[in-house]
Amino acid sequence: MTDITLLDGGMGQELIARSGDAPTPLWATQVMMDHPGLVAEVHRAYFDAGSSVATTNSYAVHRDRLSKAGIEDRFGALHDQAVAEAEAARAAHGSGRIAGSIGPLGASYRSDVAPDHDASVTLYREVAERLAPRVDLILAETVANLDQARAVLEGAKGLGRPVWLSVTVDDEDGTRLRSGEPVAEVGALARAGGAGALLANCSAPEAMAAALRLFAETGLPYGAYANGFQQITKEFLKDNPTVDVLHARPEMTPERYADHAMEWVGMGATIIGGCCETGPAHIAAIARRLTGAGHRIV
Secondary structure: OOEEEEOOOOOHHHHHHHHOOOOOOOOHHHHHHHOOOHHHHHHHHHHHHOOOEEEOOOOOOOHHHHHHOOOHHHHHHHHHHHHHHHHHHHHHHOOOEEEEEEOOOOOOOOOOOOOOHHHHHHHHHHHHHHHHHHOOEEEEEEEOOHHHHHHHHHHHOOOOOOEEEEEOEOOOOOOEEOOOOEHHHHHHHHHHOOOOEEEEEOOOHHHHHHHHHHHOOOOOOEEEEEOOEOOOOOOOOOOOOOHHHOOEOOOOOHHHHHHHHHHHHHOOOOEEEEOOOOOHHHHHHHHHHHHHOOOEEO
């Protein structure tokens, strides 16, 4: 019936769970340093579950985050390792695309801690240039406001790779970004900035439908990949947080999450997957539902 890109699920929380390590402010980056090969293992699990895309573990590899830990000199090496682990998993699987992840500067979900526009563009550009030669697309994730969207699109454009823009929306009102700005304003900005697709990520599954209705008006391919958190707490919105202040929703089983994903497909979404607190079982449930409904995973 429809060709669907099935993204992978959460990386950071899956790494924390598999490593058994306590979370640190470096989050998935710390696990990648301490347990080489574990990222590739997670990528392989998602490919085996039915995902057609491996998203590199480069979300939090930004100079501002590394400098706080005194390891800014590892900026290039960590990006190279993140891509190499995705490449290894794809080679073992025999197929699939690699999405080069660029997370927000400053902190996730925040719209008040990023550098000014010109500085942000320069920092995003450095990451995009590092990723672009070895990935199939650039995935700008968890964009919390319009200024971040403009900056990351400008920083990533012109490198010969499609740029997919993914915004994070209010858990209770999917028509609003985390900043409170209207999601309706993202479409024109995305088109002007050359985005190849428009997504929503790392928000409550229940909030995604409202965002998707607005995305459908843009003329761009669109989709969603939600999280499984109970809520984004005020504690997590403080500077330099660790993920142990967030809690999973026990009722968000793979089948229940797949119910949401299939609703998104019914709304015209052609790119779906999972974010934090979704794992290979969630992706496998979506894959089963997609193929059972006659869709093709591409």
